[in-house]
Amino acid sequence: MYIGYSEAETFLRNCEDAVIITHQSPDGDCIGAGYGLKDILAELGVRSRVVCSDEIPQRYSFMTDGIENEDFEPKTIIAVDIADTKLMGRYEEIYGSKVQLCIDHHESNKNYAEMTLLRPKATAACEVIYNLAKYMEVNISIHCATCLYTGIATDSGCFKYDCTTPRAHEIAAEMKRCYNEINFARINRYMFEVKTKGRMILEAKFSDLMEDYIGGKLVIVAVTMDMMENMGISAPEMEGLAPITLQLEDTEVGVLMREREPGEFKCSFRSADEINVSEICQTLGGGGHAKAAGCTIKGDVETAKAAVIAAVEKALK
Ligand SMILES: [Mn+2]
Known part of the structure; x- marks a missing residue:
């Protein structure tokens, strides 16, 4: 079932012990969406952990370092940036048929979750999550903003691909105004310029x-x-x-x-x-x-x- 922001809000405010699944071959958007949503759940007093079938590349460690992925028997299963359960890798078997909420921006989303917040025109899953957080009027921490910015910047090719929405530019502008502490240039340098040998x-x-x-x-x-x-x-x-x-x-x-x-x-x-x-x-x-x-x-x-x-x-x- 496709849902809007208000149903997603009700769900998040009432859930507990959530596993957030990101896709295999992780990229900036799924990691940013996973860890950004984890911060939002923490603001709501909900424990969560982010899982990924593959190891998260070192260059994304600024989003994951020092973040505790709590250990619990999950009661809530959420998927972010995942159009098809196949993309969950080894987590497909465990959680594929049990996803309660999927937050995504792929037009090809298979509608596999009980509830899907799908915005197929959004630049990134992180754009949808930022809009949801604004809708819910929850605090967006510096770490959360860093994660969500990274997802929007990476999925838009640093704001240059066709998929870059006016909203993506607005979010970047809002963040630049509100978060002096975030080194946006450094994020973009690491995402787009720095390479391993x-x-x-x-x-x-x-x-x-x-x-x-x-x-x-x-x-x-x-x-x-x-x-x-x-x-x-x-x-x-x-x-x-x-x-x-x-x-x-x-x-x-x-x-x-x-x-x-x-x-x-x-x-x-x-x-x-x-x-x-x-x-x-x-x-x-x-x-x-x-x-x-x-x-x-x-x-x-x-x-x-x-x-x-x-x-x-x-x-x-
Ligand atoms: Mn994405």
Whole structure:
């Protein structure tokens, strides 16, 4: 059932002992949403813990350091920034069918929760949570604001993608006015400019890895587990690479394919302009947003590539 802010408020004010689930391959938005919501629940006197199927990359530690994920038998299950229970990773089996409240901004949301607060036009799940906190008139701590800002900044590509709403700019302005203590420039430097050495090496090799198809309209970069091992790159270092696939001129769709398990490729699709990659990914069992979406394809690298090329070709017709 889809709900509005008032039902979400009633639910949060009356819940206890909440587990907040974030998606696998965590990004700034799901971590910001998880830890931001945890702060809001704390303001309401509700214990909570944030869980993620994958280890949270070091560069996000400013949101998680010193935050106690309390130990209790959960009575409430909340999911943030998760369109499909498949994206919960190992938590799908435990909590997938028991989610009471989902707060999300993916148009492809599968409506798997008892109640879903879905704002498909919002820049980030963090934008929805900020609006909810304002609606509820709860205090937004410095830490909470830091988390929510990070989610909005990362999902909007530092306020430059098409998905950036007027509201995202307003929230950033409100935060800049209200939170002198937050070093916004530092957050953006760490989110967008600072790289690990492995990542720097990978990006340097990126042009060699780019393969173009359909007269240059589709660019694919496929990275197998063997390649990652040879380059000395860990999985978290692959996060956020997908937008680079769009940098080559004439590209309409860019796809980063990363082998997550042997014979299983996590595919991140990006659209330069008019092609709706969420629709393409839905034909491959995934989903997401019009300009940023994803899916998982099983098979060897050539089989997986062929599936991507066929799906994009069909969409371009
Ligand atoms: Mn998001």
